[in-house]
Amino acid sequence: MQIKRLVLAVSLFSSLAAVAETLTVSGIGKSPITADAALTRTESLQSAKRDAIVQLVNKINGPRSAEDPAVQSKLDLVAKQIGDEFVLDQSTNRDAANNLVTTVKIQMDDLQVRTLISDLGIGQTTARNYPILILMDEFFTTPTDSTKPLREVVEYSSDKSAAYNEKMHDDAASSTNSESNQKSAERVSAAAAYRADAQVQGRRNTEINGNYGSANEQVGINANASAAGKARYDAASRSESNNKDSASDSRSYGHDVSAEQKDIQTFKKLVEYQPRNVGPDKQNYTLQALLRQTARYDLAVRDSDVFRSKYFTGKPLTMEEMTNSSELARFTAAARDEQADYLMVGNSIILDNGKNAASGQFVCDGLLSLKTFSTEDGSAIAAEARSESASGNTPDQCRVNVSNKMGNYAVGVVGHAISEYWKKRETYGREYSVVLRSLMGNLNENAKDAFSEAIESMQGLNSKVIERRSTRNELEVSLTYKGEKSLSRAIGAALKTQTAFAQSGRKVDGTKVVICLEGQCP
Numbered sequence: 001m002q003i004k005r006l007v008l009a010v011s012l013f014s015s016l017a018a019v020a021e022t023l024t025v026s027g028i029g030k031s032p033i034t035a036d037a038a039l040t041r042t043e044s045l046q047s048a049k050r051d052a053i054v055q056l057v058n059k060i061n062g063p064r065s066a067e068d069p070a071v072q073s074k075l076d077l078v079a080k081q082i083g084d085e086f087v088l089d090q091s092t093n094r095d096a097a098n099n100l101v102t103t104v105k106i107q108m109d110d111l112q113v114r115t116l117i118s119d120l121g122i123g124q125t126t127a128r129n130y131p132i133l134i135l136m137d138e139f140f141t142t143p144t145d146s147t148k149p150l151r152e153v154v155e156y157s158s159d160k161s162a163a164y165n166e167k168m169h170d171d172a173a174s175s176t177n178s179e180s181n182q183k184s185a186e187r188v189s190a191a192a193a194y195r196a197d198a199q200v201q202g203r204r205n206t207e208i209n210g211n212y213g214s215a216n217e218q219v220g221i222n223a224n225a226s227a228a229g230k231a232r233y234d235a236a237s238r239s240e241s242n243n244k245d246s247a248s249d250s251r252s253y254g255h256d257v258s259a260e261q262k263d264i265q266t267f268k269k270l271v272e273y274q275p276r277n278v279g280p281d282k283q284n285y286t287l288q289a290l291l292r293q294t295a296r297y298d299l300a301v302r303d304s305d306v307f308r309s310k311y312f313t314g315k316p317l318t319m320e321e322m323t324n325s326s327e328l329a330r331f332t333a334a335a336r337d338e339q340a341d342y343l344m345v346g347n348s349i350i351l352d353n354g355k356n357a358a359s360g361q362f363v364c365d366g367l368l369s370l371k372t373f374s375t376e377d378g379s380a381i382a383a384e385a386r387s388e389s390a391s392g393n394t395p396d397q398c399r400v401n402v403s404n405k406m407g408n409y410a411v412g413v414v415g416h417a418i419s420e421y422w423k424k425r426e427t428y429g430r431e432y433s434v435v436l437r438s439l440m441g442n443l444n445e446n447a448k449d450a451f452s453e454a455i456e457s458m459q460g461l462n463s464k465v466i467e468r469r470s471t472r473n474e475l476e477v478s479l480t481y482k483g484e485k486s487l488s489r490a491i492g493a494a495l496k497t498q499t500a501f502a503q504s505g506r507k508v509d510g511t512k513v514v515i516c517l518e519g520q521c522p
Contacts, residue, residue, distance in 0.1 A: 021110045021416045023059055024088070027052025030099040044092065044102040049079040052106045056113050060419070061124040062427045071122045081116055082106060110416055111296055118298060126422040131300040132414075133307060133340035134291070135331070136370070137319050138284040139349045140399055157266045285400050286348040286368065289407025297415030302340045310334075319345045323371070336375040336510070344414060346370030348406055352395050361391040366402035372414050374421075376510035377431075382417035384410070429462040429482030433512045434491065437474040440518055447500055447517065448475045454494040454501070459483060488513055 029047025031040050053075050057066040065071065089105040117123045287304070294301050311334050322328055323345055335343045349367045356363050366388045372381040388405040392398030436443065436451045448470065456465050460483020469476040481487045488508050495501040495515070505520035506513065514521055 021412070022107060023056060023110050023113060024105065024107045025052045025055040025059070026103065026105045027055065028101065028103050030095065030101045033094065033098050033100050040100050041092070041102075044100045045090070045104065046076075046079055048102040048104040049082050049106070050075050052104060053078045053082070056106075056108070057117060057122070060110065060113055060117065060423075061122075062423045065124075068122075074117075074120045074122050077120055078116060082108075110419075111412065114298070114419075115296060123298065124419065124423065124426075125298065126426055127418050128298050128300050130341035130418075130422065131302050131339060132294075132342035132344060132372075132418065133302040133335045133338065134287065134304055134344045134346075135307070135319060135322075136284065136287045136290070136304075136344070136346045136348065138281050138286050138403070139347070140281045140283075140352070141349070142352045142354075158264070284348075285403035286350075286366075286407050286410075289404045290410050291407075293408055293411035294415065297411060297419065299415060299418065302335075302338055307335070307338060319347045332375050332378075340375055342372055342381060342418060343375050344370060344372040346410070348403065350399050350402055352399070356391070359391070361393065362395050362398045363389065363391045364395070364398040364402050365389050366406050368406040368410060370410055370414070372417065379421075381421055382414050384413045386410075429460075429480040431478065431480050431511065432487055433468070433476060433478050434487075435474055435476045435512065435514045436517065437514055437521070438472070438517045439522070441473050443472055443475060443517065450498045450500050451475060451495075451515070452477065454498050455479065455491065457497075458490045458494045460485075460490060491515065 027048040027050070029044050029049070029051055031043035031047060033040050054066040057071055057075075057078075058064065061071075066075070086106050086108050087104050088107050090102065092100055092102045095101050114123055291301060311331060322331060328345075332343055347367075347369050351365045351367075353363045353365060355361070368386045368388070369384070371383045373379060374381060386406060386409050388402050388409070390398055390402035390405060392401050434455065436448070438447075452465060452467075452475075455461075455477065458481070460481055461479060462482040463480035466478045467475070468478055481490070483490055488506055491513060492506060495504060501515070501517070503517075503519055505516045507516070507521035508514075516522075
């Protein structure tokens with residue numbers, strides 16, 4: 001029974017480890033050696049687990065968070081929940097004070113630890129105060145099969161035409177001269193045709209898509225056309241030579257001769273394959289799976305359907321179009337208006353690969369891409385790409401199975417990233433931009449110095465005040481603040497000590513605070 005329990009626990013851990021961050025810590029505990037050896041080992045091991053739990057809590061909630069009396073009172077309860085299946089390594093030895101010292105190495109994924117300490121009321125709740133809006137499209141299609149086109153269209157066109165013009169210079173010429181001139185004209189015409197044939201060979205414009213026609217066939221056509229033109233030219237030359245003597249006494253009359261011959265053939269083959277993506281599917285199983293898991297990370301999630309009904313008007317807008325266009329800035333601003341501190345955009349493409357002949361199951365592949373960032377300052381939180389595979393008795397069942405895998409993975413990545421983001425800011429403070437602005441363009445150096453001194457005297461300042469820009473209109477500085485009250489109130493309290501800012505007004509826009517010197521900010 002113990003072996004079966006261990007196998008089930010390891011299987012559960014392996015499945016969760018694929019979608020969550022793994023935490024590994026070591027703990028050291030000791031217990032005085034007594035006559036009851038079993039009790040000594042148990043107490044020493046429990047003490048080592050307790051020490052490991054302290055490190056796990058600090059990893060989840062932040063440095064020194066385990067020092068909180070509320071956490072200290074629950075450490076023993078947490079340690080009892082850590083079964084042997086999570087202990088990777090354990091060793092014991094005796095120290096000089098006759099204590100049994102136990103060292104353990106524990107490995108758990110962060111979601112298990114969060115759930116455990118949250119159930120005991122000592123979990124971190126910061127992320128709950130900062131909602132996330134998730135916009136994700138799902139495409140369910142089949143992979144493009146180049147061996148099975150939906151339709152083939154072959155287009156063919158041919159242009160064969162000829163033109164000839166001749167003009168006599170003297171209509172009163174004798175019949176002998178006319179015959180001679182006619183022969184000469186025939187030779188000139190044949191020569192022009194011969195040259196035209198040769199030019200056709202050089203200018204031939206043949207477009208071949210697919211396997212229609214070949215280069216050898218086209219060269220044969222050109223060679224035949226050129227040979228025919230040359231034959232006409234030679235026959236005309238011999239005829240003129242035979243009549244040359246009889247026409248030697250006659251006067252020569254000129255001709256205007258032009259000749260043109262075309263033989264242009266065009267082939268075009270169009271092949272239409274099944275489209276890979278035909279648009280977002282109405283059913284979004286990946287998003288449903290993702291939403292089911294957000295509660296495990298204690299994330300507040302805004303309803304994306306309500307958001308879409310307000311801002312996605314007209315033609316449906318895919319996430320790919322939004323992330324590669326100017327629409328992203330507009331939707332980020334809209335997400336902030338809906339009190340969403342984070343925006344996650346993504347796509348999931350599920351490919352139906354048909355039935356596996358060996359297993360009789362339908363198989364499918366899922367491709368997931370996502371990006372999460374802060375709507376306040378655009379800070380990148382997480383960016384991931386993931387592929388999963390699954391099977392099922394039907395294509396729809398296969399699709400749901402692979403969607404669940406991708407949804408669980410997405411929450412594992414995003415949930416952990418958001419929790420880490422806020423843990424660091426709770427520990428070290430948040431970055432802000434503070435701007436002193438003169439609406440009249442009359443910001444002198446004395447006002448700038450007084451403002452900087454007031455900011456540097458604030459309680460809760462956790463960094464140097466860095467000057468970013470200084471002009472006659474405004475002074476911009478950046479800082480990290482970690483205090484009990486809001487930064488806007490802290491700045492207001494600091495400026496009250498300076499008479500130059502008695503009439504100043506304040507405006508807060510995310511992580512940017514604007515102080516207007518002459519009065520209320522527009």
